[in-house]
Structure formats: C-alpha cells, structure tokens
Amino acid sequence: MDNVNIKKLAKALHLSTSTVSRAFRDNSDISATTKARILAMAKELNYQPNHYASNLREQKSKTIAVIVPELANNYFSLAIQSIERVASAKGYHILVYATNDQFEKEVSFIKHLHNGRADGIIMSVSGEANNHNYLNELSKKRLPIVFFDRVYEDIETPRVITNDYDSSFAATKHLIQQGCKRIAYLAVNKTLSIGKTRMQGYIDALKKFKIPFEDELIIDCTNNYKENIDRLKKAFIDLKPDGVFTSVERLAFATYYACYDINLVIPKDLKVIGFSSLEIAPLLNPALSTVTQPASELGKTAAELLFKMLENPDDVTPTTQLVLNSKLVQRESTSKA
Amino acid sequence: MDNVNIKKLAKALHLSTSTVSRAFRDNSDISATTKARILAMAKELNYQPNHYASNLREQKSKTIAVIVPELANNYFSLAIQSIERVASAKGYHILVYATNDQFEKEVSFIKHLHNGRADGIIMSVSGEANNHNYLNELSKKRLPIVFFDRVYEDIETPRVITNDYDSSFAATKHLIQQGCKRIAYLAVNKTLSIGKTRMQGYIDALKKFKIPFEDELIIDCTNNYKENIDRLKKAFIDLKPDGVFTSVERLAFATYYACYDINLVIPKDLKVIGFSSLEIAPLLNPALSTVTQPASELGKTAAELLFKMLENPDDVTPTTQLVLNSKLVQRESTSKA
C-alpha cells in the first residue's frame, strides 16, 4: 500500500517531519521556498498524508455517513447525489449505508459509526414501528444527525421534510375534482409517521368534500413487488375504486401493472396519482400525475444543515425543522374523460 | 464525540489496556470470564474501539470506494446497491463518489484514496478520452481496482463487463427483422470503449444484413437533457430514420420526448430499442424494448472480485475479465405494424 510516509519524505529532503507536516497545513509558519520544495517532492513520490494518522491526531474524519432504507430507488438516489455534491465541495467524503428497511441494521450502523469513522450522519429512518430510544441512549456522545424525509418524531434532532399533509390533501382534492367518488389510498406502512401524515391529508380532504371515509379503501401494501400487484388486483375488483392515491412511487407502478392485468383503463376506469420524483413520469402509459417531491433539494438542504451543525453547533437548535414543498403535477392519469 | 476509550474502560475494570483489547479480538488468549466482564462494561459505557487508531495500527481500513459517473442513475444505483450488500456482509463500508463525468474529479478521487482511506476501489470510468496513465504512475502502490461496465482498455486491472458487442448486434438485427431500413445509432461518446464496442455491433449487424452504413445516422449526443431532445428532433426530421438504437438509457427517453414533440408515432413511424435496466420499461408509452443489463449482478460480481483480490491477491490475475450477458427484451416500441 502506501509506503512513503512523512518520515521518508522528510529524510529525502533532509528536513524534519514537522517541517514537512507544516507544508500541508495552511496556517503554519513555513518559508515559501521550503514549502514549494516539499510539495514538489511530495508530488514526485506520490505522497499523501495518511488519513488515519491525521484523523487520529485531529479527531476529525472529514466524512459523513448517509443512511437510507434503500439505494436502488429513484428518490434516494437523487438525494444522495445532492448530498455527495455538497460534501465533495466541502472536501468531505460520504459513507453510504442501506438498511433495506431492517431496523436492526440501522441500529447497528449508527452504533458502529460512533467509533470516530464519521463526523455526522444524514438519515432517512427505517424503524418507526420500533423503539428508537437507542438514539437517546448515546446521549451526549451522539454524533450530529440530520433526518430527512422519513423521521422519528420523538427524537430531538434537526430534520428536513416535505409538506406531506398539504400535498396529500391537494392530491386527494384533485382526484375529487376530477370526479372520483371512491378513492383508494395505498399505504406502505401505516405506522410510519410519513405514512400517517400523508394518510391524514387524504382523510381530511375526503371530509372536507363530504366524501365518506371507508376504512377498506385504505390498502396496506408490502415491500414485495409481486404480492402488491396481486393484492391490488383483488382490491380493485372487490372494492371498485374510481381513484387511487399512492403514498409512494412504486405503488403507482404496481397500480399500473395491476390495471393492465385486469383490463382497467387509466384514467377512464381508474384515476391515479402518486408521490413520485420520477423524471419520466410523462412517458408512462398513461402519463402519471404526481406529487413530485424535491428530492435533490431535500438532500442538498439536509447536507447543508449538517455542515452548519458541524461548523457552528450552536447555530442549529435540535428542534430545527425545514419544510420543502412538493409540487402537484397533473397529467393524463387523472384527466377527466 | 467518543470520549470513552480503551484506557478508561481498562481503568473502570482495573485491567490493562492490552487485556481489554484482547476481549475484542477473537484469536487472542483471554479467559472467558474476563472477556465477558469486559464486553459487559463496554456495552454499558457504549465503548467502540476507535476506528482510526485500529486502522492506523493494522493498516487496513475495511472500507472500499465506489466511483461512478453519476449517482442519480437507475443503472448505477442498482450496481451500488449490490456492492453495498456484498460489502456490508463482509463487514466493509463503502465510500461513494460521483465524477459527474469529469475526468479531473476521477483523478483527484483516486489519488486521494491512496492515503489509506480505502483498501480497494470499484470504478466505472469517466475519462476514456483522456490520458489515464495516472493509474499506472501509482505503480506498485496502486490500490486494488476493479473496473465495471465502463473500463479503460489500456490499464491492466480486473474488470466486469457485459457482452455489449453481441447485445448491440442482436438489437440492431432485431430492428432489421422488424422491418427497419434506416437505423439511427444514438451515441453518447464515440470515444468511450463502451461506445465503440456497442457501435461496432450495430455496424456489423448492418453489414451482415446488407444495409448500407451511413455515417450521418450516428447521432452524437451530449449530457445535456434539453439539448439532446432538440438535436434528436432535428435529426429525425432531417434524416427520417425508421429505427433508433440508443446506446444508453436516457437517450431512449430523449427519443420518446422528441417523438411526442414532432408527432412521430412509436413504433409505427419509428421503432426504438435501447440499453436500459429500467424496471418499468413495460409501463412506458409505448412499452420500451430494451437490452437489459444485469446491473445488480454486475455490481455484485465486481464486489466479489475485489474481495477476492483483497483476500487472495495471487488468485486474481490483472487480466481477469468477467463478462455477463445482457438480455434483449422485445416490447411494443419495436413491434411491427
């Protein structure tokens, strides 16, 4: 591996290690000429200050960790890309972890990260249903954490979310205005705060427009692709909804597949709208109406917030909550007639 | 941050640091009871061996770096997800970097990584057009690298790729068999080896079926979304192709948008097939025929290869090349009539 260290470099230049070290730090006193000499030789020998030694000394890793439920996901990819950009610009590196919605993995990642490997964490949580007090148990030693999108409401740490309640209300209202009377809500996990908030917007919109709420129209889906499609086909046949509001992107896809299978025509027989950041929503058959979340901006904002915490801890109170707005985009899947 | 270290833990237990250290290593001699005592206390105090200190000692980071052209990309997301899975199972962490197709960034990332931060690198390259000899200059000190998908042909290091030539040939043949006579090839960068290979399959298929090759039907696209659509609209109007083969996924999307704009009907006026790993290709309007690359498997294979190199360097020769097969999936966008 890296066999040229500061000692060898110093020896090659007939200098002390401290002088060499100074050449790489901006603030230290060092003559311009020796600095130049050192940097030149460093380049020639391909010297790079050892990251672990530096960070052991400085107790800083210049690394942030990003934990998300899944990586192969349009929404989280966009967010991670923005986070990487912000981090990269600051000279930081990002460690990426996927929990695959397993709470134990989240706990394990987080605990492990408290060994100095990262300076801060940006996370979209996985285990709302569980006891996440483990975060509080780390108490004073807890790394700075920023939640984004999926959050724990009972943990006090800054967060960046979207206006899910309003968006859900607007999406449901949109379906009603397009003539829907029986609107199904496709939930992925009712107990997640994000699921609850989104569902409440749906429920309140129904009430506002005097449409009776029917519990059976709340269809709880799983993480299994095929199973969801089967479940939806059955539900569409049994319950005969005329509108569908999906709380996450992939359930909109599942709805399309289900409709294809049982010959329901969107939007004639069933109007569909869903949360989604998919850029090619206009290319779907039919073009999908969406509640488009600003995924990139969410990532960017979360990263900037974390850096603010790292640079100026007192400037960010633990109750900080930034809310970004999603956008309702009406397309063919909810058009009248 | 982490304020409980091995010394404090040792003091709390009236033991030496070496004994405590031993409790965390599996091979060392230590009595079962003291080990249990230590681990119990460690849990209570939330002690985690400092990662930087350990790795400074051991000269191992248990971390691999993944460098890709872009993160917000269906294909690379799938690959990264698989890599993360393999790494996670081995107790490794992954650092993720996006070059955004800037060669200088790639060079900078790679050089930086040679400071001990990572034990190995998995990369899909960005700078085929440039001089990538920088990799050779690192010579003996170079970290183990596995290329995947996009590779440098002149750098000797193991790689995992797909059978692009065959796939391109098959896709072009498919268009011909569906009746196309003027097939445009949408290139993204002719100089990339991946571009060259894919284009050669197209060219050879034309020749095989005695269709004259026309240089103007090779349409060179950019990384700019809007610009591509404009360029395609013009090309479709001017050149009147009856088939399009796109060398990357996003050009298939651009083709759809362009066709919508100028009222070309796919597949009647223009048949379209493209490289793509998009799961919802069947949901597009019309359903997109694809050359589907095994993105997840590619990532998994690359990761496994890298770990093999780390664990048993002599078992993997630098010329190792694994080829995975893509699959041609025929859908509506290339159907006859």
Place this chain on the structure above:
DNA sequence: TTGTACGCGTTATCAA
C-alpha cells in the same frame, strides 16, 4: 523559520 518530543487510541510483542 525549523527541529524535538510527545500523544492521539489501538494492537502486537514480549515478559511475567
């Protein structure tokens, strides 16, 4: 401006 010496937290070697 440069050099000496210590310590960051850990683990391996050696001795007890």
Place this chain on the structure above:
DNA sequence: TTGATAACGCGTACAA
C-alpha cells in the same frame, strides 16, 4: 492468562 511497552503516521507545543 495478564501486563508493560513500543509502534502505526501525523500534528502541535515548545524550544532553538
């Protein structure tokens, strides 16, 4: 089985 000690590579007081 346990403890003392040196070393990993670097950065910073402090001294020169």
